[in-house]
Amino acid sequence: MEKxxxxxxxxxxxxxxxxxxxxxxxxxxxxxxxxxxxxxxxLKNQGKIVTREDIMNYLWDTxxxxxxxxxxxxxxxxxxxxxxxxxxxxxxxxxxxxxILL
Numbered sequence: 001m002e003k004x005x006x007x008x009x010x011x012x013x014x015x016x017x018x019x020x021x022x023x024x025x026x027x028x029x030x031x032x033x034x035x036x037x038x039x040x041x042x043l044k045n046q047g048k049i050v051t052r053e054d055i056m057n058y059l060w061d062t063x064x065x066x067x068x069x070x071x072x073x074x075x076x077x078x079x080x081x082x083x084x085x086x087x088x089x090x091x092x093x094x095x096x097x098x099x100i101l102l
Contacts, residue, residue, distance in 0.1 A: 008043045010101075013085055015039060024085050034059055035078045042091065042101040051098035075099065 006018040014023045020036045022029045031039065041058050042050060052071055059074075060066045079091055092100050 008040060010043055010046075011087060011090070013087065015043060022081065022085060027085070029081055029084060031081060032074075032077070034074045035081060038074055038078055039082075042099065046101045049094050049097045049100045054098070 006016065008015040008017065012024060015036075016023055017036070017040060020031050020033070022031060037059055038055060041055060052068070056066055056071055059071070075091065079088065082088060082090055090102050092102055094100055
């Protein structure tokens with residue numbers, strides 16, 4: 001991962017934090033707020049297992065109960081967007097531990 005102001009580079013794409021997009025050079029895919037936050041968090045912790053609780057606390061810094069399924073839905077949407085740019089296998093689920101960006 002290379003950091004350039006509001007852009008994070010990963011493999012052949014750039015994550016533009018200001019625009020909330022994944023850029024490949026030929027296409028631009030807009031991410032939802034949660035997708036953007038999850039991907040940037042995984043990028044900043046690349047190669048490390050990030051627990052579901054860590055991600056949920058990062059996304060929803062609140063004491064209110066957030067349905068655990070909400071995170072699963074957001075992760076699945078992010079995986080689909082990444083698959084659209086040829087990175088469908090970059091987020092791995094580690095059962096009982098969390099997620100890791102390979």
